[in-house]
Amino acid sequence: ADTLLILGIETSCDETAAAVVARDSDGRGRILADVVFSQLDLHAAFGGVVPEIAARSHLTVIDQLIAEALARSQVRLADIDGIAVTSGPGLIGGLMVGLMTAKALAMATSKPMLAINHLEGHALTARLTDAVAFPYLLLLVSGGHTQLILVKGVGDYERWGTTIDDALGEAFDKTAKLLGLPYPGGPAVEAAAKAGDPQRFRLPIPLRGTPTPDFSFSGLKTALRQAAEREAPLSEATIADLCAGFQLAVTKSLADRVQIALRAFAYRFGTGAHPALVVAGGVAANQAIRATLLELAGTHGFRFIAPPLALCTDNAAMIAWAGAERMAAGFPADALDVAPRARWP
Ligand code: KG4
Ligand code: ZN
Numbered sequence: 001a002d003t004l005l006i007l008g009i010e011t012s013c014d015e016t017a018a019a020v021v022a023r024d025s026d027g028r029g030r031i032l033a034d035v036v037f038s039q040l041d042l043h044a045a046f047g048g049v050v051p052e053i054a055a056r057s058h059l060t061v062i063d064q065l066i067a068e069a070l071a072r073s074q075v076r077l078a079d080i081d082g083i084a085v086t087s088g089p090g091l092i093g094g095l096m097v098g099l100m101t102a103k104a105l106a107m108a109t110s111k112p113m114l115a116i117n118h119l120e121g122h123a124l125t126a127r128l129t130d131a132v133a134f135p136y137l138l139l140l141v142s143g144g145h146t147q148l149i150l151v152k153g154v155g156d157y158e159r160w161g162t163t164i165d166d167a168l169g170e171a172f173d174k175t176a177k178l179l180g181l182p183y184p185g186g187p188a189v190e191a192a193a194k195a196g197d198p199q200r201f202r203l204p205i206p207l208r209g210t211p212t213p214d215f216s217f218s219g220l221k222t223a224l225r226q227a228a229e230r231e232a233p234l235s236e237a238t239i240a241d242l243c244a245g246f247q248l249a250v251t252k253s254l255a256d257r258v259q260i261a262l263r264a265f266a267y268r269f270g271t272g273a274h275p276a277l278v279v280a281g282g283v284a285a286n287q288a289i290r291a292t293l294l295e296l297a298g299t300h301g302f303r304f305i306a307p308p309l310a311l312c313t314d315n316a317a318m319i320a321w322a323g324a325e326r327m328a329a330g331f332p333a334d335a336l337d338v339a340p341r342a343r344w345p
């Protein structure tokens with residue numbers, strides 16, 4: 001068939017998701033169904049994801065979600081060309097639920113199974129939404145990852161930068177917790193920052209001026225904690241100012257770090273083809289960060305591409321799409337004894 005139809009399954013963290021995606025022979029992608037069950041409510045009381053609760057919840061809803069995705073896509077399981085599933089990195093209990101489900105489906109239908117690296121899903125999403133051509137630069141900013149990646153082709157990546165301590169989403173979440181704001185912290189900090197004065201607290205800009213495009217957020221978090229302790233008890237206005245100061249330091253650090261990678265990219269490939277800076281991951285929902293990256297990209301002759309928010313956060317369409325891209329590129333299906341991997345760079 002010239003159009004590939006792929007069923008995708010994602011259970012690596014606190015989102016259970018199933019999707020059906022089509023990839024035409026010209027490389028165009030279409031999402032036929034994309035269903036996500038967020039466990040946010042189950043974990044909110046604990047201020048973070050509880051792995052055991054996550055795994056049990058995945059198990060409870062996964063069959064239903066897959067049936068729902070197939071029904072909405074109006075594609076019969078018999079007409080699916082492959083089953084793509086996240087097999088790492090992530091929480092091992094959740095990964096096992098998705099992977100075992102995919103194996104059972106693959107075995108029962110004799111269809112190929114594709115074990116997908118969750119990060120590859122994030123990395124290739126821009127080709128589904130915006131048909132972005134290789135090579136491009138990806139900034140992946142989520143609760144678990146903060147990386148700058150050169151995407152050269154399907155399965156062909158160079159990691160240019162990573163965080164030496166906390167992930168950016170994690171830094172937002174910890175900041176929120178410290179200031180008594182709800183989980184997940186990113187949206188709460190962003191909302192509070194809107195009313196704040198970013199200049200009142202001069203927080204350090206992590207790694208500014210260092211030569212490699214790496215990231216660090218734990219020093220900033222410490223500086224914020226010390227400022228908060230000095231001001232205790234915190235008024236609503238002070239919380240807003242702290243959030244605004246934190247967000248300003250974050251955007252300045254991102255701009256400084258990403259700029260290094262844009263220059264390196266331009267040096268290696270030129271900018272004549274109008275290359276793309278792509279952002280992905282939950283933190284890409286942040287409007288201040290988006291605005292900063294948009295401006296930075298423009299200054300350096302890059303297009304800025306931010307997939308729709310629902311495709312920035314965890315979903316199964318990106319996993320199905322990565323499976324479709326791998327299949328189209330000629331990668332073989334995975335053996336049914338493939339194991340889940342909690343860590344998988
Ligand atoms: O990609 P994602 O949904 O899950 C993974 O970590 O894989 O990212 C979730 C992270 C959380 O840390 C959350 O606080 C952060 O993304 N986040 C935000 C915003 N919305 C979500 N961070 C900053 N600003 C936001 N508006
Ligand atoms: Zn993710």
